[in-house]
Amino acid sequence: MLRNTVADKLRKEIDNLTPLEKQLSDVILQNYPVSGLGSITALAEAANVSTPTVARLVQKLGFSGFPDFQRTLREELDETISSPLTKRDKWVHNAPDEHILNSFTKAAIDNIRQFLSDVDPKEFDRACKLLSDENRRVFVVGGRITRTLADYFFLHLQVTRTNVTQIASNSSAWPHYLLEVSKGDVIVVYDVRRYENSMLRLAQMASERKAKVILFTDQWTSPIAKYASVIFRNRISVPSSWDSNITTMLITEALLAKLQEHDWKNTKKRMEDLEVMFDRTKFFRK
Amino acid sequence: MLRNTVADKLRKEIDNLTPLEKQLSDVILQNYPVSGLGSITALAEAANVSTPTVARLVQKLGFSGFPDFQRTLREELDETISSPLTKRDKWVHNAPDEHILNSFTKAAIDNIRQFLSDVDPKEFDRACKLLSDENRRVFVVGGRITRTLADYFFLHLQVTRTNVTQIASNSSAWPHYLLEVSKGDVIVVYDVRRYENSMLRLAQMASERKAKVILFTDQWTSPIAKYASVIFRNRISVPSSWDSNITTMLITEALLAKLQEHDWKNTKKRMEDLEVMFDRTKFFRK
């Protein structure tokens, strides 16, 4: 543990302090470290001393000036606040910290945490409601890369409910699907950087046909957002020249988990039927 | 509870923000609230925007100016720190602990941690070595669900190197691909529960043709393991009747990250060529 915080310094130096400086240091420690984050004037007033007294104290503690003192406080605070999860010393045994598995995973977990503090559970619940309503048809579509996630979503959603359509990745076929879209239907769009023009048009047209758009995008937000009823902005930066789709996967899976439990009886029936059919085609082994 | 923190305001206003303002608000939320406690200049630099952009954002949020914004942050911080039970570990705002977003994510992060302490970095490095050797052809294949992950892997690998083939999901076409497989080639197989019979046969035959098998499977381990040179056993349990493929995605992305940096010059060239071709087809928008 780094035992060299500003507070420690203060306590250590306390015997070398003048009376008013002691009074001041008391105030600082009182609600540490917030009191030190305002202006020197505010701190001086709070402690009933003059600003030069504050300036002298911080110099006595070894800081070059009040700003230096403040910067140090902020850094401490940052350490304190940042999550214990990301600060785990070593995840992978026998691997140096800089092994890509470590750095990559740190970034991924950071993304997950960050994303989860951004996401609005109401938004999530709204998406569930739309997707579990069997009166609405559901269409699923994704871009060049995200198509794979759209497929993933489709493959599972298809099990929980009826009336799910996967829109082919070939955009020239899209008008045929749009023909099928009618008021109240739901179109699930995966669109992360780089945003595809054709996808924007598709969302626009679906929206014109009064369909509800559920959008999975990144923190920079696809332009489709303006047509969307529900938007999930996923964190996607990792130490790589590509983006990470882990948070997108996470929210997708969480949605599916919720949906399958929503009408569990129905889902269960469908899964059992599926099992029987798999058995009969002898496709899988135990 | 008065949930009206600066962070909440930011999240609420996000739709009214300009692109650079979004970028800025990201940085603020990233290590909230510390990043907002420095000078406006420092914050601007951290977010790669100009100071007026910061000034405009805080005014948009309803503060009279940057100092006002900062004062509010300090007050919040004071509340947070002095309150006995810091609610910081709650990830999702306004949602009960049992909200599926919370429970699901906890499980997912547990999986990641668990998986990472299981995985052997040497195994990882060996996979990298095999996959970056351009003398070996690479074939990629996945099962009913994992096919989507195989696609994801293929789409990216295709950018870093030549000689990558995606094996069609229709197993009756597989013999044609096997014809192409020769000694030293690499076949990447995604096979998690329920293990598919046909996939086992495919791996077996590939192995008989002296190909190296890289296997992504789950902790219960696909029978393909006995033919595999490299095995990644992913943790896949989550509170859902389906399995989670987040760790599989993670290791896949980490591998790709490593591969793209392995021969970065080559990768870069290929990516640039790709960009040019995308531009010429005007497929994407900025």
Place this chain on the structure above:
DNA sequence: TTGTTGCTGTAAAGTATTCTTCAGAACGGT
């Protein structure tokens, strides 16, 4: 293409903050 709108940064003006100097106050020792 052209005009319009909205986004953004430069630069300069305006404002607040920090630091230094210096003089007066307090205290202890003689």
Place this chain on the structure above:
DNA sequence: ACCGTTCTGAAGAATACTTTACAGCAACAA
């Protein structure tokens, strides 16, 4: 009571910070 030392704050100089005005630019629509 006197002197020397130490402590303290007022005031202004120096510095840093924040805001505003304006012009360039890009995106979009006509």
